[in-house]
Amino acid sequence: MNGWSEGWNDGSAPDDGARVMPHVQRRAGSYGGYAQPPQPSQGEPPLPPELSPRRAAASRGGVPRQGMADGGGTTYRAGRGPGGPGGPGGPGSGRGRVRRPRSWRRRIGWTALTLVVVLAVTSVATYFWADSKLTRTIDLSALPDRPALGKGTNYLIAGSDNRGNLTPQQQQALHVGSDNEGQYGNSDTMMILHVGSNGDTLVSLPRDSYVTIPAFTGATGTHYPATKHKLNVAFSWGGGQLLAQTVEYNTGIHIDHYAEIGFGGFVNLVNTLGGVNMCLSKPMVDQASGANFKAGCQTFNGSQALSFVRERHQEANQDLGREQHQQQFLQAVAHQTETPGVLLNPFKLYPVLGAGLETLNVDKGMSLYDLAQMMFAMKDVSGGNGKSMVVPVGDPNYYTATDGDALLWDKTKAQQLFSELQNDQQVTVSGN
Template sequence: MSAHRRKTDPGTRGTRGPHRRIGRTLLLTGCVLTVLVGATGWYLYDDLAGSIGSSKALEGAEKSQSGDLNILLMGLDSRRDQNGEPLPEAVLDKLHAGSSDIGGYNTNTLILLHVPADGGKAKAFSVPRDDFVTMHGVPGDTGKQKIKEAYGRAKAKREEQLSGQGVTDRRELEREGREAGRKASIATVRAFLGVPIDHFAELNLAGFYHLADALGGVPVCLNKPAKDKNSGADFPAGRQTLNGQQSLAFVRQRMGLDGGDLDRTKRQQAFLAGATKKLNDGGTFTDPVKLLKLIDTAKQDVVTDQGWDLMSFVKQAKNLSGGHVEFTTLPIEGFGSNHGADINVVDDMKIKRLIAEQIGPRASASPSVPGAASSSPGASTPDSAPAASPEKRSAIDGGGIPCVD
């Protein structure tokens, strides 16, 4: 079996169609990161910390004991706002996102950001959304599914439970369902990677558009021209600056990319590199108008864990805005199928070893964490599938922007 993703006609399989393949959500979480590391003024910190959406999803969870921080960035594939209301049609049209009924509550982007206590280089691990892993925190579902589905499955179960108890208020169902989804997604990632999760940040589809637009354009570089009618991508080769709508098209493109989702990840990381460079070079955090626009956007769309001291994080993560972040896409062993849906076959123990080697064993979760010390039941690796090595890409290389195909 090839180590490259099989190409699929976007119109032949629902789970692979252009509206389902919203790889752009990586950028949503990246924009969350840029907001969090940028709010360095105390006069803005109180306003941001007091207004940003907060969650209790991490209450009682094991935390890192080393002083390092593991932060889970989640990009939610949802065409609805925090109250479950459909996004405005004007926004959906700009995003090439289709109807608000399309898509669900998959975490199409999952990035573990590891920030060392000593101020060293941060490391970001992208978890491919189709990795086939054991679910945690999803009532009645302890089998293996795509990692992106933990959120939506737990949300649906919780809403079903509350409806059975007579709850009819839509906003309450949405709020409680999302909290259950966050808990399940965090628990599943934590078990799969074998590390504690200290904080998390979540952003949905509309949030990315708002934040990318607030940045005032992001520089990217292409080795060759790109055109994709499904995503709306139409760019010349070379360095260029993309607005919010163009950025979505850039990271959504799948046609013409040999590796499909895995190649798309490279584009997402390249965009993050450009966004980081823009923040570092553009004076965003010394320009009150730009900064307030960015923060006002964050207050609308970002959800973080309750009690996260953002100012302390900013001090620890000061290197992030300087581009000292190393991106790694976690490896897969090959591709398979589960009830007709394409999946990534992964080696649980290999993933845990890789993470431990990269961030140090003292930062790993205790053996009592479900899934932290042994591979998930039923894990398999195709005999003919060569193992893929983790692919690294520095966020900023000598102040430049990485070019992608």
């Protein structure tokens, strides 16, 4: 029993009266909207009952394809059941929907892209933030009679004892006194850092070095002739500008960049780092600088660090002893700044960067890249991949009528050292 009349197989219409579908209502004489019942095409045999659209759809567990009649006048559309929305196969029934598989590869790609964009934006923002912290005042391009451009990069690093940004209470606590010699104060630290293809070299220039201060024009426009004085007098008279001119004049080295840090900034940087670890081979006591340290490894805060780098009364040669302390400490600062605890911790990195950059006075051509190169070179020197020395000294107790005790460079060795640095050659000279 298939529900169809026998006459269907010979081309006659089904007996509609004998087959009433409860869910389909037709008007009298209507055949699915046609005046006459559908007839098979000429030359095509009629479909057997088992291949009728309804039977075929039922055997697949679905509905006929779009536009296909069920033989009873009802046309099925794709994704919709005979009852319309909500019916079998219709919207809301869950049938007929094709769900795409989740693409984890696409999600990972979007996540990676988002991270790259965030890092790029953060890096650019950090660059402009850090660049705005630098104070650029020294114009090296304006120096007269400059040596020829050398090979490699030469940095002149100075430490200023200017007390202008310190209160009287801070001056007393830091044991720096309150007197300033000249408009710019003095410089306790003067070093040439050479970065080149034959390794990095850090050369200290003692502040008591007796040198020629070349002719220069002061801030008021007054012209001063060349004269002989201690090296730190050049800084006292003309700040970093005249100091750079004097160093170039006496060494023949082209200074590419200049960096200066003052007392207040020095103390603030060390405290922001959380102190600097230092190891002393013997106790150190100096009432003038406030140094009072035991032998062994210990952590210096800002005030203690300043006392250490200014101490000069414990060594037989005061000025040379202080130069060695300063080199030792600057190398320790450079090494500690690059530790993962600082570089990988934004809550530590940004305060350290801010403290260091805000207290620097650099030349107008100094970029953040140049500054980073300087710090990496300092780390290389402290790690044994470079050379640290004091300029060769011939007479450490040379007496002058105007400046008292001073020291003279060993002219032959010093000239050889400066020539090797200017030409980026392997340093063969040993210093004091």
